[in-house]
Amino acid sequence: MNVFNHFLDIVQTELQQLMADGFLPQGLALDRVTVEPPRDPSHGDLSTNAAMVLAKAAGQKPRDLAEKLATALAGNADIASTEVAGPGFLNLRLHSAFWQSRVGDILQAKENYGNSNLGQNIKVNVEYVSANPTGPMHIGHARGAVVGDALARLLSKAGHDVAKEYYVNDAGAQVDVLARSVFLRYREALGEDIGEIPAGLYPGDYLVPVGKALADTHGPALKDQDEADWLPMVRDFAIDAMMDLIRSDLEQLGVAHDLFSSERALVRDGAVDRALETLDQAGLIYTGVLEPPKGKLPDDWEERPQTLFKATEFGDDVDRPVKKSDGSWTYFASDVAYHQDKVNRGFTQLIDVWGADHGGYVKRVAASVKAMTGGKAVLDVKLCQLVRLMRDGEQVRMSKRSGDFITLRELVDEVGRDVVRFIMLTRKNDAPLDFDLAKVLEESRDNPVFYVQYAHARAHSVLRHAKDAFGADAVTADALAGADLSQLTDEDELGLVRTLANWPRIVEQAAIAHEPHRIAFYLAEVAAAFHALWNKGREDATLRFIREDAPVQTMARLALITAMATVVASGLNVMGVQPKESM
RNA sequence: GCGCCCGUAGCUCAGUGGAUAGAGCGCUCGCCUCCGGAGCGAGAGGUCGCAGGUUCGAAUCCUGCCGGGCGCACCA
Numbered sequence: 001m002n003v004f005n006h007f008l009d010i011v012q013t014e015l016q017q018l019m020a021d022g023f024l025p026q027g028l029a030l031d032r033v034t035v036e037p038p039r040d041p042s043h044g045d046l047s048t049n050a051a052m053v054l055a056k057a058a059g060q061k062p063r064d065l066a067e068k069l070a071t072a073l074a075g076n077a078d079i080a081s082t083e084v085a086g087p088g089f090l091n092l093r094l095h096s097a098f099w100q101s102r103v104g105d106i107l108q109a110k111e112n113y114g115n116s117n118l119g120q121n122i123k124v125n126v127e128y129v130s131a132n133p134t135g136p137m138h139i140g141h142a143r144g145a146v147v148g149d150a151l152a153r154l155l156s157k158a159g160h161d162v163a164k165e166y167y168v169n170d171a172g173a174q175v176d177v178l179a180r181s182v183f184l185r186y187r188e189a190l191g192e193d194i195g196e197i198p199a200g201l202y203p204g205d206y207l208v209p210v211g212k213a214l215a216d217t218h219g220p221a222l223k224d225q226d227e228a229d230w231l232p233m234v235r236d237f238a239i240d241a242m243m244d245l246i247r248s249d250l251e252q253l254g255v256a257h258d259l260f261s262s263e264r265a266l267v268r269d270g271a272v273d274r275a276l277e278t279l280d281q282a283g284l285i286y287t288g289v290l291e292p293p294k295g296k297l298p299d300d301w302e303e304r305p306q307t308l309f310k311a312t313e314f315g316d317d318v319d320r321p322v323k324k325s326d327g328s329w330t331y332f333a334s335d336v337a338y339h340q341d342k343v344n345r346g347f348t349q350l351i352d353v354w355g356a357d358h359g360g361y362v363k364r365v366a367a368s369v370k371a372m373t374g375g376k377a378v379l380d381v382k383l384c385q386l387v388r389l390m391r392d393g394e395q396v397r398m399s400k401r402s403g404d405f406i407t408l409r410e411l412v413d414e415v416g417r418d419v420v421r422f423i424m425l426t427r428k429n430d431a432p433l434d435f436d437l438a439k440v441l442e443e444s445r446d447n448p449v450f451y452v453q454y455a456h457a458r459a460h461s462v463l464r465h466a467k468d469a470f471g472a473d474a475v476t477a478d479a480l481a482g483a484d485l486s487q488l489t490d491e492d493e494l495g496l497v498r499t500l501a502n503w504p505r506i507v508e509q510a511a512i513a514h515e516p517h518r519i520a521f522y523l524a525e526v527a528a529a530f531h532a533l534w535n536k537g538r539e540d541a542t543l544r545f546i547r548e549d550a551p552v553q554t555m556a557r558l559a560l561i562t563a564m565a566t567v568v569a570s571g572l573n574v575m576g577v578q579p580k581e582s583m
Numbered sequence: 584g585c586g587c588c589c590g591u592a593g594c595u596c597a598g599u600g601g602a603u604a605g606a607g608c609g610c611u612c613g614c615c616u617c618c619g620g621a622g623c624g625a626g627a628g629g630u631c632g633c634a635g636g637u638u639c640g641a642a643u644c645c646u647g648c649c650g651g652g653c654g655c656a657c658c659a
Binding site: 025032034036038039040043047049052053055056060065085087088089132169171172173174291292293294298300301302303304306316317318320321323324325326330331332355356357358359360361362363383384385386426427428430431432434442443444445446448450451454457458462464465466469513517518521524525528531532534536537538539540541544545546547582583 | 584585587588589595596597599600601602603604606607617618620621623624637640651652654655656657658
């Protein structure tokens, strides 16, 4: 149950009744009415702004209106008291029994607690990573991979029909460079001294085995051919090898896409021609000359006519070229086709997760989607800012020149998959993130991965102790489900329950905002509430979870911490992190 | 020059229309024969970059300015 939606329904029903009974004017719009947890817990359990948002249209003073609503709600069995406060808030306090029942909800739903039908099974396409198939993934790709994957899981939990997709840029000049780089390694594998890798080719050692594999397959047969003869074949060979590499990197991170879409295949199948034809028929393609870019001019800039898309009609700053000077499609043109392809496959919500360096590209793609679909499909681009790799507060320098950058694989090998995934979600996507290799492994309060995992492990530790004290037969899921929850009366116990009952709301809000990082912050809050309760038991022995002299109360408390562990596991599951039962 | 993002406590950051703006670190003061002290509690610390505007109500929305990051024909 989403407690807040539940009471929003109740409040709206009562408001409708007040209208029907003539206490309020007919036809008031109730869509701005909200029910939320008050910022200050001393104000009660729930707070509604109904009186304030309706006062003007109703022609009544907010506080008077709030009083009427309070009277109307007084009959509700779950509401213990109501209070009009401040400028016209109506604060509700619920009976303990209502909160206690939420523990039962959680135990019953298990990790599905927090699932929502918010998305109504709408088809959402999340495209992420989409790194060029020219080398292994590095730390920057890791952030997009985690954000995209967690967002997909989040939307799925919130009731969307989600497809996870990787766009393979296998059609541009960069894959020809890859092919030449591999060909060099092929000659090397045949015993040739290739010396320094020339500038403009990929120098990384990861291409050595690819060259060797090529030599194993073909022997020296390719060596003396013209480039035009070997390049297409070597290119395909190299792209396959790179995608295998990338897939295995992703697997290490626990990221699995549903579909890898090939740019080359789109071009080959004529999808780009068709997409551009669509735009052309709509009168959105023309030949024109662009103004030179303001500020610094590129050295080789020349004024010339280009085939342009009227992006400015859909909110972009300038019209955008779709053909290169050699007549082939630009990358943008195939991206238009790719987005059209997604829409054709029935997706009405498109989400792209990109690096921040692609920020200048957002408007034109959004414009193309708008032009293609007449606004029926919406595109949201999540830009991920840079990850700064640190060690003990010092920035780790990466040398891109030698191809010796920090790979995803090295990162996961050093700190583990779960740590990488969690830390990547401890910032908003549009804020830069410091990833400190030392700090993320610290076992302390200010390492959120540890802090949250510790709460989960601690709960399981208590359950193990309880089984020792009462016997494994006494502490079972059935026994916990049947616990007398009215035993949970301490204010901090009920406080923890309230925090747990917030989970369904967090899921919905994070899903609406497309912000998976909110899960990480929420879990830290749950962990804090649990650790605080734990320590209260240190000072007052009657508050400990396990009281051998009070088995009924103990079972209720074990039910509570099981619920806590369940919510933490549910949240970690959205983040793609495995909960730990011991540290 | 233009566009996008960011500016909140000494530091790192939450908080996308609600009440007295929060957390961690750091600082000050407390709590360990006890279910895992790998933790907890209390305190000090703020013109929410600046100036206008919208609103019953603005850190949040709008406009302008200041400061920082990223990007800026045909590459991907």
